[in-house]
Amino acid sequence: MSRVHDMGGRFGDGAIQPEPQGIPQLGDWQARALALTLASGSLGKWNIDVSRHARECLSPKDYARFSYFEKWIAGLADLLVQTGVLTLEDLQGRDGDAPHPLAYKVLKPEAVSGVLAKGGPADRPCDVLVQFAPGDVVKTRHPGGNAMVSGGHTRLPAYAIGARGQIVQLHGTHVLPDSNAHGLGESPEPIYAVAFAASELWVNPEHPGDEVVLDLWQSYLEPA
Known part of the structure; x- marks a missing residue:
């Protein structure tokens, strides 16, 4: 099911028009x-x-x-x-x-x-073994979405589903949003910074040499 808020890389929404004066002040x-x-x-x-x-x-x-x-x-x-x-x-x-x-x-x-x-720190200790290390090549799971609740909350963007990337950094272990958003417990697990080439995410990137770094939970990833 297409999620209306998951707009990254989606066609048909028009060009992004930055505010001419920068970030507007709150009224x-x-x-x-x-x-x-x-x-x-x-x-x-x-x-x-x-x-x-x-x-x-x-x-x-x-x-x-x-x-x-x-x-x-x-x-x-x-x-x-x-x-x-x-x-x-x-x-x-x-x-x-x-x-x-x-x-x-x-x-x-x-x-x-x-x-x-x-603030609201989301780092938690957990017993889940760290599976990846910086430099490892991984791919995001396909299909994407919430693996626990059909149509539920997830932090894996649609444009990155099935994409290959490289682990940049381990951030530690943090609350899993896919579980926490639905009253299923915090279920903490390792979270990584993962770098993706623009050409891996989009068919015709404007700048193929660019890369996008996403913070992704371990259950979103598998060895490439």
Whole structure:
């Protein structure tokens, strides 16, 4: 199944038009969207992989027409209802004035900088043996997609499925998004930086000498 958000190397979407003035500054509503998303995440009802998958699950029509932060807000609204934090009536402003049961978890303004500085490290110890070393030639699995959940979240982009590359670096062992996004546990495994020639990824690359380096989990890879 084609995933609407997996746009890399896809034909028909038109040329990328960079912002003439560089990265635009966030307006008031975009800043609020970012703040709401981070504050809601602090409730502990989902993890970053679940939130990414929620945005991927937006309808193709909405995904195509929404801006970046509109996707964030739409995915957040879905998550809040799916996890029982809010109801549709709450989102429509038809809730009562009683304190929310999760009000005690509110992220106080004075705590924000500390929370952001701490981040959300995804490195974990694991018992999975490291299979590859820098210099090894590998290929990504084919078919691609999530091997655990049909149509589920994965960090293996469609344009790299079945491609040959070379291991550049072992990053350690990290939470596997394919599992973590679906409540199946963190399932940490080794993750590698893998270099792919542009000519390996695309039939007619504009610059054949270019290369793309992707961070890929071990279960995405096999010996070439």
